[in-house]
Structures are given as structure tokens and as C-alpha cells.
Amino acid sequence: MIVGKVVGSLIATRKNENLIGCKFLIVEPFDKMEESGRFVAIDNVGAGIGEVVLVVKGSGARIGCRMESAPVDAAIVGIVDDGIGLE
Amino acid sequence: MIVGKVVGSLIATRKNENLIGCKFLIVEPFDKMEESGRFVAIDNVGAGIGEVVLVVKGSGARIGCRMESAPVDAAIVGIVDDGIGLE
Amino acid sequence: MIVGKVVGSLIATRKNENLIGCKFLIVEPFDKMEESGRFVAIDNVGAGIGEVVLVVKGSGARIGCRMESAPVDAAIVGIVDDGIGLE
Amino acid sequence: MIVGKVVGSLIATRKNENLIGCKFLIVEPFDKMEESGRFVAIDNVGAGIGEVVLVVKGSGARIGCRMESAPVDAAIVGIVDDGIGLE
Amino acid sequence: MIVGKVVGSLIATRKNENLIGCKFLIVEPFDKMEESGRFVAIDNVGAGIGEVVLVVKGSGARIGCRMESAPVDAAIVGIVDDGIGLE
Numbered sequence: 001m002i003v004g005k006v007v008g009s010l011i012a013t014r015k016n017e018n019l020i021g022c023k024f025l026i027v028e029p030f031d032k033m034e035e036s037g038r039f040v041a042i043d044n045v046g047a048g049i050g051e052v053v054l055v056v057k058g059s060g061a062r063i064g065c066r067m068e069s070a071p072v073d074a075a076i077v078g079i080v081d082d083g084i085g086l087e
Numbered sequence: 088m089i090v091g092k093v094v095g096s097l098i099a100t101r102k103n104e105n106l107i108g109c110k111f112l113i114v115e116p117f118d119k120m121e122e123s124g125r126f127v128a129i130d131n132v133g134a135g136i137g138e139v140v141l142v143v144k145g146s147g148a149r150i151g152c153r154m155e156s157a158p159v160d161a162a163i164v165g166i167v168d169d170g171i172g173l174e
Numbered sequence: 175m176i177v178g179k180v181v182g183s184l185i186a187t188r189k190n191e192n193l194i195g196c197k198f199l200i201v202e203p204f205d206k207m208e209e210s211g212r213f214v215a216i217d218n219v220g221a222g223i224g225e226v227v228l229v230v231k232g233s234g235a236r237i238g239c240r241m242e243s244a245p246v247d248a249a250i251v252g253i254v255d256d257g258i259g260l261e
Numbered sequence: 262m263i264v265g266k267v268v269g270s271l272i273a274t275r276k277n278e279n280l281i282g283c284k285f286l287i288v289e290p291f292d293k294m295e296e297s298g299r300f301v302a303i304d305n306v307g308a309g310i311g312e313v314v315l316v317v318k319g320s321g322a323r324i325g326c327r328m329e330s331a332p333v334d335a336a337i338v339g340i341v342d343d344g345i346g347l348e
Numbered sequence: 349m350i351v352g353k354v355v356g357s358l359i360a361t362r363k364n365e366n367l368i369g370c371k372f373l374i375v376e377p378f379d380k381m382e383e384s385g386r387f388v389a390i391d392n393v394g395a396g397i398g399e400v401v402l403v404v405k406g407s408g409a410r411i412g413c414r415m416e417s418a419p420v421d422a423a424i425v426g427i428v429d430d431g432i433g434l435e
Binding site for chain 1: 088089090119120121122123131132133141143144145146147148150151152162164165166167168169170171172173
Binding site: 058 | 269297
């Protein structure tokens with residue numbers, strides 16, 4: 001998983017039916033994290049712009065968020081309160 | 088997921104039988120996105136060249152688009168109408 | 175998926191039994207593609223050296239090519255006839 | 262898998278329910294490893310800050326640690342005692 | 349898959365129980381391959397230090413080597429005898 005900040009959001013009216021009702025947020029990884037650019041994640045914990053979040057990538061984003069049949073590859077699964085070694 | 092623009096398309100007459108009927112589009116990720124080069128995605132929402140799209144990678148591209156047994160690793164699953172933090 | 179050119183092949187006499195009979199080809203991605211180096215893919219469509227091919231990565235390479243139990247992570251699944259936006 | 266050092270940890274009170282009870286550690290890959298930045302891994306072996314660990318990524322982190330339905334993509338699965346070729 | 353050379357090995361006494369009995373080898377990808385750093389792979393074919401090997405990444409490493417429930421994401425699945433386009 002990586003830690004990043006929510007920096008934006010997305011509107012897509014025309015989309016795959018399994019994505020209806022999903023909130024799409026743009027995440028910018030923290031500088032020291034392995035990911036180097038922004039990506040889109042669905043929100044699983046009620047995150048908002050400006051919050052520091054924990055993000056899972058890959059099949060865990062679908063299966064861990066009970067969206068087994070949705071075309072999703074990244075999900076925000078925690079709001080980070082505090083941490084050592086993030087920056 | 089990432090956001091990019093459809094910049095091309097592909098014709099492949101000789102292909103795996105589970106790909107018959109698929110439309111292959113070339114996607115160029117937006118500059119701030121983590122992906123740095125173009126890739127080929129199947130079209131799940133009727134996208135066309137020049138459109139800004141939401142793309143899923145990995146097993147979600149197969150499973151989320153009801154193509155469980157197709158050799159696919161990227162799918163266009165939304166047309167982006169608007170967004171904050173994309174560029 | 176990505177598009178590349180077949181630039182070589184591989185011989186491995188000692189290998190996992192689920193790989194017996196597989197043809198291993200070396201693929202060099204096109205310059206604009208996101209992948210930046212060569213990799214090994216199994217051949218699912220009768221490709222040969224010099225041909226421009228469509229390649230799938232990850233679990234789709236196994237499942238989409240009916241090799242569910244083989245240790246494979248990349249497969250050539252199409253011969254590219256023509257395209258826009260590849261180079 | 263990769264080898265790295267545990268350099269931090271994370272607190273996230275608000276999180277996906279399948280992550281309750283997980284310990285989140287920050288791992289910095291060794292210089293010669295393919296991963297170039299830090300990431301968050303759950304702890305499966307009782308690792309602590311400063312220890313050199315073996316980390317698995319992807320679906321193996323969920324399935325190999327009996328957390329099939331958790332949104333996890335990296336897990337610490339060994340404490341490295343010794344090695345050749347790590348640095 | 350990628351081709352690399354076995355350059356080391358790893359000892360981890362304390363580890364996930366599904367890894368007991370596994371041999372962990374350090375692989376350095378060939379220069380032209382897409383992977384740019386070393387990683388740890390389990391050995392499925394009796395490889396040793398100095399040998400040129402074929403490596404699979406991701407879920408295929410588990411499933412293709414009959415280790416479905418092990419936390420593994422890379423496996424050596426062939427010894428390379430000869431090849432064109434590797435270097």
C-alpha cells in the first residue's frame with residue numbers, strides 16, 4: 001500500500017455499470033513513496049480532498065472492498081492519523 | 088485507475104479468439120499520472136479518439152468488464168466529463 | 175496491453191513442467207509504449223521474429239490463453255496489421 | 262519479493278473493517294532492489310523498526326497471509342538473517 | 349517473464365509457515381530487460397548462483413508452481429540454455 005494526499009476528484013457520467021455510485025478521488029503519493037505520479041482511486045472510507053490516505057492497489061482493491069466484479073484497481077482504505085517514516 | 092486521452096487505435100486480424108469483437112484503443116496518460124507511456128486498452132464504454140477516459144489495469148479489466156477468460160489487462164471504463172487535480 | 179516487436183527467442187531445456195511445449199519470444203516494446211525494456215512472452219498466435227505484436231501482461235496471460243496453471247505472466251495475443259498512435 | 266528495512270509505522274483509526282488489527286509498517290527497499298521508494302506493508306511475522314525483512318507484493322500478500330478478503334497488496338513475510346547479493 | 353542471472357541467496361529463519369522449505373535466490377535482470385533492479389525469487393527448477401534463469405512474476409509464480417497459498421510473487425521457472433535478443 002502507499003500513503004498519499006487526496007488532491008482532486010473526477011466526474012464520469014458515462015461509465016461501466018459496476019462503477020455507478022463510486023466516488024473517484026485523485027491521489028498524489030507522498031514524495032518518498034514508490035509511486036511517482038497521481039492516480040484515481042475509489043473511496044472506501046469517506047475520504048475528502050486534502051486528507052492523507054492509505055491506498056491499496058491491484059486485486060485487493062476490488063476484493064477487499066467487496067466490489068469483486070467492478071473494474072477497479074485502486075481504493076482508499078484508511079485515513080492516516082499519524083506515522084513515522086512517511087516523509 | 089488512471090486518466091488519459093485516446094490517441095489511436097489498432098487493427099489485429101490474427102488474434103486470440105477471446106479477443107474477437109474487441110475494439111483496441113491507444114491511450115496516452117495525462118502528464119501528472121503515474122503511467123508514463125502509451126498502452127492499449129479495450130473499450131468498454133464506446134470511447135473514441137480524442138476523448139478523455141478512465142482506465143483500469145490488471146485483473147479488474149477482465150473481471151469488471153465481464154471478460155473473465157479474455158487475455159486483457161487494461162480497459163476503458165468511463166468517459167471523464169470533468170475533474171479537479173487531473174492536470 | 176502493449177505493442178512491440180519480436181526481437182528474439184529463448185531455449186530452456188530444464189523448466190517447470192507446465193511450460194513444456196511453450197514457445198518463448200523476446201519482445202521489445204515500441205518507443206512510445208509505457209514498458210521500457212525487453213521481456214519474455216509465450217506465443218499464443220504463431221508470431222515470429224520481426225513481427226509487430228499485441229502483448230498482454232499479468233494473470234490475463236495465463237487465463238486468457240487457457241494456461242491457468244502455468245507460470246506465465248506475458249503472452250503474445252495478436253499480430254498487429256495496422257494502427258494509429260503506435261509510434 | 263524484495264528485501265528492505267522497516268523504517269516506520271502508520272496509525273489509521275478510520276479504515277476498512279478487514280484491516281482492523283493489522284500492523285502497518287513502512288518499508289524502504291535496499292538500494293540494489295528493483296523498488297525505488299517506500300511503501301506500506303502489513304506485518305505477518307512480528308517485525309519491528311530497524312529490521313531487515315522479506316516482502317511480498319500483490320495478491321500473494323492477501324492469499325499467502327490468510328487475509329483473502331482484506332484490501333492488502335504488500336506483506337512482510339520473513340525476517341532476513343543473512344544473505345548474499347543483497348547490497 | 350524476464351531473464352536474469354542468479355547473484356545471491358537469502359536466509360530467513362523466522363518466516364511465514366507457507367515459505368518453509370523454499371529456497372530464496374537473488375536475481376539480477378539482464379541489462380536490456382524491463383526490470384532494473386534485483387529481486388528475490390523462489391527456486392522451482394534447482395537453479396544455483398551464476399546461472400541464467402527465466403523468472404515469472406505475480407500470481408503465476410504461486411499458481412504455476414503449485415504454491416497457491418504461499419506469499420510468493422516471483423519464481424525461477426527455467427534455466428536458459430541459449431537465446432537471441434537477450435543482450
